[in-house]
Amino acid sequence: MTALHEPSTATGTADQAARHLWMHFARMGGRGPENPIPVITRGEGVHIWDDRGRRILDGLAGLFVVQVGHGRRELAEVAARQASELAYFPVWGYTTPAAAQLAERLAHLAPGDLNRVFFTTGGGEAVESAWKVAKQYFKLVGKPAKHKVISRAVAYHGTPHGALAITGLPKMKQDFEPLAPGGFRVPNTNLYRRPEFADDPEGFGRWAADRIEEAILFEGPDTVAAVVLEPVQNSGGSIPPPPGYFARVREICDRYDVLLVSDEVINAFGRQGAPFACTKFGFVPDMITCAKGMTSGYSPLGALIASDRVMEPFLRPGVTFPHGYTWGGHPVSAAVALANLDLMEREGLYDRVLANEGAFEATLRTLLDLPIVGDVRGDGYFWAVELVKDKTTRETFDPEERERLVRGFLPGALFEAGLYCRPDDRGDVVVQLAPPLIAGQAEFDEIAAILRHVFQEAEKIV
Incomplete structure (x- = not known):
């Protein structure tokens, strides 16, 4: 074991990481000089640089985070000023000016009467908090049996045990079962995989929303506390809502006294061209979960925003919400x-996002002439290209082909070609694009050119 502060004997950062860093969502075996861990050393605007001095277009805004781009010195300076004045104090019965001001700011940005902000340090914690709020809320209003949560197939909502129980990805959950009971799934809104509705997207929206009502009735309305949905679903590849979908979902939730949670950990703060995507898609939820773009990644922060209706029983004499996080509402993060x-x-x-989203879509759609590209879908600055084995039948890849393509070829090939983005097969095989919001047509063209070259190479191996 290396003593504290003792210089490392490793030959470089990649070697240090291979010896000691436990990376997230990453295979750790086989790392070393022959297969080094990529090292990112700095960022500026829409680009990042690695330790070999190569400039790479950040086509994922880090992790759907860096809305304003890298290297914004003014945000670093704000963090330094706040840290020098008050680096830390909890919001456990206290506040700081930055936390109070940010809570007011978010309440003004949120739609309807979503006026109460509970701070976390990330998105998974925000989703975890929303489920706990829903459970306690219904106990406080005299409906203690309402505890279940309905979410969508393939949807990702976080890694804590509660948020993971809401997540609709069985392979992500199997190693950690048993999870918190009470999570149930309904179909998502991937129109490409429901070709029978190709000429009737509104009908597809009604069909998909009605599956939520069906699930509520099957489980029993007196047992269902919440429906948790992303406005544009991340896993499965930037899946947008069909017309009328959320209006119907809102109607269903109101009918059965179920809280509607808009999970906007990715969608909020401009990714869809609005402070909150629910506003863009025309619905007012009972709670919003958010994180990522709130600080553009310059400091970690997440939040749950609740309506006055949800907050009311928590304001009754003697009531406490026994839940919190050490770093929630951190003054440096709030100031940032x-x-x-x-x-x-x-x-x-x-x-800017609203003005350019059509151009981004059009540029990506030029890839549809490639045999391997089946679909391009998304919204705002949040898009996915679905890859298929057979374009006519929409056949996807088998497990061996996925291994070769998604883990063996695409990540390295895209990065070597100068593009950081996200190949993913948690649903069907997709490559996701979500650049910083300062990106424009030049970046769209560069993204499409690199994708075209790499996809043509990918066709040869599958």
């Missing part, structure tokens, strides 16, 4: 978030 939101508004990034 305020500055980040100022910057986004000052530079018109919400409007």
Whole structure:
């Protein structure tokens, strides 16, 4: 074991990481000089640089996070000022100016009467908090049997045990079972995989929403506490909602007294061209979960935003919500978030996304002439290209082909070609694109050119 602060005997950062760093969602075996861990050393604007000095286009905004781009010195300076004034104090019965100001700011940005903000340090914690709020809420209002949560197939909602129980990805859960009981799944809104509705997207929206009502009735309305949905579903490949879908879901939740949670950990803060995507898609949820773009990644922060209706029983005499996080509402993160939101508004990034989303889509759709490209879908600055084995039948790849393509070829080939993005097969095989919101047509063209070259090579191996 290396003593604290003792210089490492490793030959470089990649070697240090191979010896000591436990990476997230990554295979750890076989790392070493022959297969080094990529080392990212700095970022500026829409680009990152590795330790070999190569410039790479950040086509995923880090992890759907860096809305305003890398290297924004003003955000670093805000963090330094706040840390020098008050680096830390909890919101466990206390507040700081930054936390109070940010809570007010988020309440003003959120739709309807979503006026109460519970801070976390990330998105999974926000989803975990939403389920706990829903359970306690119904106990406080005299409906203690309502505890179940309905979410969608393939949807990812986080890694804590509660959030993982809401997640609709069986392979992500199997190693950690048994999980918290009470999570149930309904079909998602991937129109490409429901070709019978190709000419009737509104009908598809009604069909998909009605599956939620069906699940509520099957489980029993007196047992279902919440429905948790992303406005644009991440896993499965940037799946947008069909027309009328959320209006119907809202109607169903109201009918059966079920709380509607809009999981906007990725979708919020401009990714879809609005502070909150639920506003863009025309519905007001009972709770919003958010994180990522709130600070553009310059400091970790997440939040649950609840409506006045949800908050009311928690304001009754003697009631406590026995839940919290040491770093929730951290004053440095809150100060950075305020500055980040100022910057986004000052530079018109919400409007920029709305103005450019059609061009981004059109540029990606030029790839549809490739035999391996089956679908292009998404919204705002959040898109996915679905790869298929047979374009006519929409046949996807078998497990061996997925291994070769998604883990063996695409990540390295894309990175070597100068593009960081996300090949994924948690649903069907997709490559996701979500660049910083400062990106424009030049970046769209570069993304498409690199994808075209790499996809043509991918066709040869599958």
